[in-house]
Amino acid sequence: MDENLISKRELLEITGISYGALYRWKRKNLIPEEWFIRKSTFTGQETFFPRDKILDRIAKIQEMKEDLSLDDLAVIFSPSLTAKSLSKDEMVKRSIVNKSTMDFLVRLYGNIELFPFEKILYARILDKALQSGDISLEEGKLLLETLEEHYKKYEDKDCELVFLRKMGISTCFLVSSPCEYYFETGAHIVSEISIASCIEELKINLS
């Protein structure tokens, strides 16, 4: 069995939630449909989930549901963009990007007064990749261009940004998530960033 998956039964055991709660959260769109992976087992159909994602999500729901309604939570977890915008000083202040990433953005985009949500998102993804030291500034430009050109095509669906390098040549691309991909041995995955979790993080930061 794939060790990255968790069965529904094990999930309920670990988290202590009931079937009723799980189905309710699914109805309220707190858990995306794509995470319900149905497989045939000897007892018939069984449902599995991507282990890390679902455990993380349920921990968050349990933690936040005291303060927020299920509908508010659904907004935070939904991968759709919001209408919020921020000034560049505010973005640095809220530590969405650090000062040097912002300087890089200003050099690239010119002086933008107000960043719309999608630009904040791209900036956050760039910042993540740069801060981890995985990619260089030049590669950061490539990353931004890819996002600018293609991210909108996913239309509220979850996707991942993958950064690849082979013999010093780098490339990056977007894939819908969950998705499995494999490469020839000479290529290395430098960075993998889940865009939905960046959005979620930003929505919590901005709320």
Added chain:
Amino acid sequence: MSTELRKDLKYLGKMTSPGGVYKRVTFEGEVTIDGDLDCLEIKVNGILNEKGSLKSNTGRINGFAVVNGNIEFDDININGELRVDGNMSVDKITSKGKLVVKGNVSSEELDINGELKVKGNCEAETFNLKGAFNIEETLNAGDINVNLYGPSETKEIGGDKIHIQKGGDNKLMEILSAILSPLNIYKAHLKADTIEGDDLYLEHTTAKVVRGNTVNIGDGCEIDLVEYKTDFKKTPGASVLKHVKV
């Protein structure tokens, strides 16, 4: 569009209209709408053939309606038959008759006397049904209360409280036998792969797996496996191949 700009629309007899945005819509007779219709209130007496999508706050259908697109209402009342090719998103559905949806149904409260057929998933906070249903994917509702009057089938049922019992009301049986095939009325039985909930009571149900906190299996059930947390009961008239406390 603001409410003041909307106008009323009333058709009598056999008519065709391109659709549009209206306040109060009344159709009597046989009406075909070629485009989307957006209104605050709609009343159909007769036959409606909607080629686009239908959106309204409240609506009542007496007769027969086919909608090729989606349906979005706060409140809908069906006496007769409604067929939807797209998705149905309605807060409160009350249906006496037949409701057929090719997409998904998402609702707060579903009250059905008669037959429900859904190709996709059906979601509701409360699901009350007297009659028969066929949901090809999942029935996911907080409170499920079913009185079986005909053969019913779905892949998966999930919710807080799931109560399935055989309908016994003779008066209703008479009315329903007009909607459902009279042969079927004696085959009041539910078939499902999995049924999962917190508090379960089942009658006349065949399922592979039933999982819950408290599981009560009544007459006419054939269950392969029951997994329960706190409580398991079974009448002698039921067959459960295996039950385990987890």
